[in-house]
Structures are given as C-alpha cells and as structure tokens.
Amino acid sequence: MTSDDSSTTATRLPSWANRDFQLLVSASFISGLGNSGATIAAAYAVIDTGGSATDVGVVAAARTLAMVVFLLIGGAVADRIPRQRVMVSANTVNALSQGLFALLVLAGHPPLWQMAALTAVGGTAQAFFSPASQGLVMSTVEPAHAGKAFSVFRLATNGANIGGAAIGGALIAALGPGWVLAVDAIGFAVAGGLRARLSVREAARVEKSGMIRDLREGWREFVSRSWLWGIVVQFAVVNAMTSAAQSVYGPLVSRDHLGGAGPWGLALAADGVGTVLGGLLMIRWKPRRILLSGTLGVFPLALPLVALALALPLWALVAAELTAGVAIEVFGVGWMVALHQEIPEDKMSRVSAYDWLGSIAVMPLGLALAGPAATAFGRTQSLWGSAVLVVVLTAAVLVLPDVRRLERGHGVAVPEPAADATGTALPAAPREGTAAGLPQAPAPLTPQ
Template sequence: MTTPPAPRPRPHRPAWAGRNYTLLTAAAVVAGLGNSGALIAAAFAVLDAGGDGGDVGLVAAARTLPLVAFLLIGGALADRLPRHRVMVAANALNCASQGLFAVLVLSGEARLWQMAGLAALGGIGQAFFGPAAEGMLFSSVTSEQSARAFALFRMGLNGSRIGGAALGGALVAIVGPGWVLAVDAAAFAVAGALRALLDVSHIAPREPGGGMLRDLREGWQEFIGRPWLWSIVVQFSVVNAVVAAAEAVYGPLVAEEHLGGARPWGFALAAFGAGTVVGGLTMMRWRPRRLLLAGTLCVLPFALPSAALAVPLSAPALCVVMFVAGASVEVFGVSWMSALHQEIPENKLSRVAAYDWLGSIAMVPVATALAGPAESAFGRTTALWGCSALILLLTLAVLCVPDVRRLRRREPKPVAEGAPATELTAAQDR
C-alpha cells in the first residue's frame, strides 16, 4: 500500500503581513494610483474649461480648506465608530464626487464653481478617512513587526503615487482629464470594497463617549501631554509648509530658468520618490533603539533640496540631493509611525492622528500663498536659503527636547512557553 505524501505545512504569514494588513496595503496602492493621476487631471480640467493658474489654485484650495476644517471631527468620529466603516463611507463619498467630476468634464459642461464644490467634497472625505486609516493600520500589526510593516506599507503607497502621477500625466495627454477622473472614481470604489472586507473582530467595542467636544478634549490632552509629540508636529507644521512652497512655487521657476524646463524638474521629483522607496527598504531591516532621535536626525537632510535650488545646482546634482532627502525623510516617517503605535492608546489613535494631520498641513496653503510675495520682497535665492534655515533650526530645536532623544523602542515581551494557541494565531491574523 502506497502511503500518500504528507501535505506540505502551510507557511505562517508574518504578523506584519496578515489579512487586514494585506487588504489595507492593497487598497492604499489602488487608491494612490488613481488619486495621484486625478490631481493632475483636475488641474488640466480647469485649464481646458478656460480657467487660468489662479483658478487652478482656487480648486486646489477648495479641497484643502475643508480637509483642515473637518480633520478633528473626523478623528473624533473614527474613535467612536468602527474605523473601517468610516473609511468605506469616506471612499464612497470620494467615489461619488470624482465620478460626478468626470461626468461634468466629459460632457464639456463643467463650471468652475462646480469643480470647486466637488473638490471640497473630496477634501471632506479625506478629512474623515485619514485619521481612521491610521488607527486601522496600527491595529492591523503587532508591536514586534510594526516598523517593518509600516515601511512596506509606505513603500507601496509611495510607489503607487509615483506610478500614478506618471501614468496619470500620460493619460491626460492621450485621452483627456475626464477619463482619468473616472479611473480615480473606480479606484475609490475598489479600495472601498477591499476595506469593507476587513476583519474587526479583534478590536474591542468602543465605549460610549461623553460627546464630541469631550472626545476632542481627551484627544488634545493626549496630544499636548507628550512633549515629543507636539514638538515634532509643530516642527513639521513649518517644515511641510516651506517644503511645499519650495517645490510647488520656486522649484518649477528655477527649473525653467536654469535647469532646462519641466523635464529635469520631473526627474528630480522622481528621484525623491525613488529615495523614499530606498528609505523604506532600509527601515525594513534597521530597527533603531532610539526611534525619534534617529528619525529626527534624518530630517536634517530635508533642508538640502531648498539649498540646492538656491545655488542652483545642476540637474544631475539636484537629482542626487532629492534622492538623499527622500530616503532620509522616509526613515523619519517610519520611525514616527512606530512611535505613535507604541506610545498612543489604541482608543485615542485617530484623535491624535487628526491633531497630527492638522498641524502638518494647516500652514501649507499659507506658505504657498506667501511664496510669491516673499520672492518679491527678499529675492528667490534668499527665500530658498530661508526655507533651508527654518528646517535646520526647527530640527535642531526639536533635538533639544529630552523625550525626543530618550524615547526608546520597547521590545515585545516573549510569549511564554505553553501560552494558549489563540494568542499566537490572533497575532498572526491581525
């Protein structure tokens, strides 16, 4: 009698690549591909409708302002309701707004006020989605593998944004902005469907809260009570603002006058994106003990691109600088997410993430609006050197905060021999 071969044992999935994590990463990649192209398509849709640069800025602002206004409410709601439901509802809103945007553009009947209104709906959707997404991602991984999981997640997200921007730009030129917006609507639908499949059985039910204002106060107390947290958010409120001004306003002008136009500037931005992928690969292997010290030190090279534009360096040298900046800032990003996962209670993660988001983006519209007047008042070169100086000074100031230097990675306690099997499988399925 022939004995049948023993079945091969199924390989255990790493804790950082469980079912929920895989669904979240796949959804983020799909949405990133669609949304990056849609940002380009929206701008060209405004121009094709007879708008000018000011109208493009108006539609962009119409998306940003509701995002800022609703972030805190979105964070409080995501800590009250099941986060995956908030994410799916936000995806549905974005799908509907982008789909209607596409129909108007394809019909040739799009008006500026309609495009601005639909962009505002997209910003509201993002305000509710962002804090819930961070909380859900944190709950999908274990502390032991969180840094590796976050690095892989960000690599997928950054890669999709790079590919989406390149593909979206090409499709806008070939088939027009309306169809690219339609693809983005479909991407939101697919992403929402994937997120609807998340398993939330391991997440404890939310306790009834004492009202929205009380929830926001609790989130604020959690935020302001940790010096490492609010000091870095204050730092990045300025860092993100001056980087946005340098890249959105000064960079294209320097490229046009000194580097040969849009093509070399596009290569420089692509080099930054490639750097983020390399930084993510690095963080899949490197586990610095002092999370925030290592991450904050890696913010210092973020001052290099503005300095390179101020000189200005040649296009190949600028690409090298952008690559280094992208790799270093990704090290910070993974370290920051790991610190939040380690230090913030799960039931307050979305509210803290909302304060983080608010601080990180609130100054961006102000900085981009003031970039032109600053150039007129001080000159472009001086303004760019000022951007670099602000990044360096604020980063060095944050390094003076004791908690930033001292916060250490806590290694998870080993599971005792003979522990119930349910504890092990729960960790792997998350």
C-alpha cells in the same frame, strides 16, 4: 485554496502578513498610485485654464483647508464607530468628487471655484479617512510585528508614488490632466471595495460621552508629550513650505526650465523611489532612538527646495528628491512606531487627528501665499526662505530632551487572539498603549 497553494503563499509572505494586512496594503497601493498622479494633474488642470501661481495655490489650499476644519470631528468619529466603515465611506466620497473633477476638466475649462470646491470635498473625506487609517494598521497585525508592518505598509504606499507620479506626468503631457483625475477616481473606488472586505476586530470604542469630552481627552494625551506636540509644530511649517514647493513652485519651475509636466513627474517619482529605498532600509534597521534618527532625516527635505531655487538640471533635482525620500521615510517609520507604542489605542484616532491638524494647519496659508510671495519677493527668494525655515525648525526640535532620548520599546505582551463565529482566529487587538514613563516598556505621522 489547496494545501500546496497555502504552502506556496507561506513561502512568499511572512506569517504575520495575514489576509487583512494584505487587503489594507493593496488598497493603499491602488489609491496611492492614482493619487500621486492626480496631485500633478490638479496643478496642471489649473495651469491649462490660464491660471496663475496664486490660482494653483488656491485650489491646493482648498483641500487642505477642508481637512483643517473637519479633522478633529473625523478623529472623534473614528474613535466611536468602526474605522473600517469610516475609511470606506471616505473612499466613496473621494471617488465621486475626483470623478466629477475629471468630467469637468475633460468637458472643457472649468472655472476656478468649481475646481476648488471639488478639491475641498476630497479634503473633507480625507479628514475622516486619515485619523481612522492611523489606528487600523495595528488592528491587522500583532504588536510584536508593528515595526515591520509599518515599514511594509509605507513601502507599498510609497512605491505607488513612483509609478503614479511618473505615469501621471507622462499621461498629462500626452492626454491632459482630466484622464489622470479619472484614473484616480477609479482607484478610490477599487480601494474602497478592498477595504470593505476587511474582517479586523478593533478594540472597544470610547464610551458614548459627548464629543467635546472625547476631544478634550485626546487633547490631554497630545499636550502631555513634548516630543509629540514639538514635532507637530515643526511639521506645521515644514509641510507648508514643502507643499508650496511641490504644488506651486515645482510645476512652474519645471515649465520654465525643465520642459513641463513630464520632467516634474519624474522628479516626484524619484522621491517615491527614495521612500521605497528608505522603507527597505527601515525593515532591517531598527534605531534605538527612533525620534532622534527620524528628526535627523527631516534636514534633507531642504534639498529639493534648494535645487528648485537654483533651477538645477533635472538630474540634480532628481538626486535631491531621491535623498529627501530616503530620509523622510526614516522619520515616517519611527514616527508611526512612536505613536503606536506611546498612545493608548482607544485614543489613537483622536490623537492622530490633533497630529494631522497641527501638521497641516499652516498648509492652506502657505499654499495661498505661495503665489503672492513669489510676486513680492521672487520665486527664487521664496524657495530659499522655505529651505532655511526647514533647517532652523528641525534644529530647534532637537533641543527637546524627549526627542533625543525616546527609545524603541522591546515588545509588549500580546493577548491571545479572539475567534470569530466560525472558530477562526482573529488578529489580536492591540493592547492599550504604554504611556511614556510607565515601566511596562522602555520609553520608545507626518507627512500624508
């Protein structure tokens, strides 16, 4: 690269957004672009075979159930070996499973068990990927830039949801769900290749003690913070309700009242637009009480559930999804900042695994019961019940003092960056986190 090229790049990107951060963001954008469309495609692959609401829920639940089973193992592994290696391996498995899913759908009408099995394989890979990815972002930037880095990272990832959902819905309507699944497989392969090029220097791994001991240490970190386990319990139910609406009720309401996959893809794209707007907001806005402001942003998640329950016109559903997207991004950025500010870096993947496990533990049950609940109580009543649960549980979390009081830190000391064999400075590894209540810094997901 010439000096002119370097100066041009410098004017476009902030100095902290180094090569590794750019690769990480690019990989997340590409995989997110395919994944957002594939979520819709999987539902319509089941519907196109004549599947019922229960069948759609079973296929969606298979992925989440696999994540629940393997998340703790994935978190322990990611704190033992390089997170980059874990993420690349998971991307490879996802590419293969989605590619086979696409071939089966394009070849005909695969049986339900095959679709459920392949989504379970993808969920297993995600169980290893998610805890590793939570800790890797901070390995690419200095802690002083954590807030902006998280906002930009989520902004790019959520931006992919806009195009992915809209394009995915249009492709499903025009060509069928198989092609969208094939694009997702290619996206995973490309993302894995980009992540393989990362040259981050991670903090020292945990001592080679037994895995059970590692998990116990992570559990102690998790339960010692009321704000952490309280919000995770909240999202265990909130995620179950919203995932049932997006994976089961939403496609069916769209089929019956809005015109099919295209409008539903547009509604999900509006949610993506909202997250982008929320990300832009959070780059500039740094609320002092990050969990209080974030938890208030969970209330609007009930709006899309209400819109679906009332079978409102598309414009109203789009507005509800847009508002929910903005609000949940306020929570998402605050949550990531709180985790990285309060949790020791060498235990981050294990704590993240408990976070993910708790947040999705009820999702398989919610997805599997969405169809039977609609049969027993009616789809409209089930959606209203989901909306009420979101509001009540979010209000309950605000009772916890730490959720109301936890504040953003004012920065931590950044160690001098190490150098690689060529003498090139490497990104500084984040120092061990500041536990809640310690004086080093004032007390400061998830949705996937």
